[in-house]
Amino acid sequence: MEKNLQEQAISDFELVSFCEAIYKRYGIDFSCYEPTPFKRRLKNCLLKFKFNSLIDLWSTLLRDRGFIYPFMNEITVGLTTLFRDPKMWLCVKDLLLQLTRTNKQVSILHTGCSTGEELFSMAILAKELGVYHKCRFVATDINEDSLQKARMGEYCNTKWADFESNYRQYNPKGKLVLYCLQNGNTFQFDPLLLKNVEFKKHNLIADGFRQKFHLIFCRNVLIYFDKVTQINIVNRLHDTLESEGFVVMGYFDSVMPIIRDIQLNIYDLNMKIFNKASSPT
Numbered sequence: 001m002e003k004n005l006q007e008q009a010i011s012d013f014e015l016v017s018f019c020e021a022i023y024k025r026y027g028i029d030f031s032c033y034e035p036t037p038f039k040r041r042l043k044n045c046l047l048k049f050k051f052n053s054l055i056d057l058w059s060t061l062l063r064d065r066g067f068i069y070p071f072m073n074e075i076t077v078g079l080t081t082l083f084r085d086p087k088m089w090l091c092v093k094d095l096l097l098q099l100t101r102t103n104k105q106v107s108i109l110h111t112g113c114s115t116g117e118e119l120f121s122m123a124i125l126a127k128e129l130g131v132y133h134k135c136r137f138v139a140t141d142i143n144e145d146s147l148q149k150a151r152m153g154e155y156c157n158t159k160w161a162d163f164e165s166n167y168r169q170y171n172p173k174g175k176l177v178l179y180c181l182q183n184g185n186t187f188q189f190d191p192l193l194l195k196n197v198e199f200k201k202h203n204l205i206a207d208g209f210r211q212k213f214h215l216i217f218c219r220n221v222l223i224y225f226d227k228v229t230q231i232n233i234v235n236r237l238h239d240t241l242e243s244e245g246f247v248v249m250g251y252f253d254s255v256m257p258i259i260r261d262i263q264l265n266i267y268d269l270n271m272k273i274f275n276k277a278s279s280p281t
């Protein structure tokens with residue numbers, strides 16, 4: 001009797017062959033992704049798009065180039081929100097003040113920016129501190145669809161309550177509505193918040209960075225990767241930091257297992273903020 005989808009296990013061999021095929025066709029390397037959660041997301045993808053097996057999904061991906069976008073949406077799960085972890089943003093506020101005091105211009109990188117909520121949080125924070133004009137932002141993600149949503153800055157009204165509640169925890173006296181334009185079932189952030197923002201498609205595993213940054217956000221992205229890849233990425237971020245720069249990781253990034261192997265210093269472990277280790281003299 002045929003097993004239903006829930007019962008079908010994806011073997012390690014199937015996973016490796018699947019990843020090799022995707023890599024050959026699209027140049028996207030999933031081999032560094034943690035196998036167990038990756039298999040779970042693949043199964044969700046089979047259910048969502050009503051494929052009977054991994055082979056069906058595989059052949060659709062090989063035949064239909066357009067399907068890579070919905071596939072990536074499902075696999076890279078871009079869950080995010082405005083002012084996610086409000087207490088962390090209070091620390092970021094202090095960091096930005098410090099950086100803008102000592103630098104004429106502050107460059108800020110948001111890796112894995114997803115649909116842009118983290119970027120808008122930072123832009124609002126910079127506006128409210130009166131230092132937006134000194135900031136240059138680069139926002140990157142592997143997922144082109146998510147980047148496009150971030151560029152639009154338009155969100156469904158169902159997200160409003162969550163956005164506002166987080167923002168209120170960050171700034172009880174602020175008014176989020178000042179930054180948004182209501183538009184039927186959606187609201188859009190003021191496009192001026194994106195004035196100093198450049199969006200780029202970028203794969204953290206394979207692509208390098210052409211410039212250095214004072215502040216790097218790499219939040220809730222490392223969770224997808226195996227330990228060796230996490231260490232490589234963090235060490236590359238270290239090399240991408242200006243000498244007095246900071247890296248902010250996410251609440252869900254378990255950094256303890258990699259902490260001994262990375263070049264960054266701990267700045268605030270609770271908030272998962274790290275700074276550049278000075279090079280030995």
Ligand SMILES: C[S@@+](CC[C@H](N)C(=O)[O-])C[C@H]1O[C@@H](n2cnc3c(N)ncnc32)[C@H](O)[C@@H]1O
Pocket residue numbers: 076077078079080081084111112113114115118140141142143146202203204205218219220221224250
């Ligand atoms: C959970 S979201 C995090 C969003 C935001 N940083 C936050 O913490 O709210 C993770 C994002 O990482 C992106 N991502 C996954 N693999 C990536 C890779 N290899 N390179 C760059 N971004 C990647 C996904 O597309 C997704 O948008």
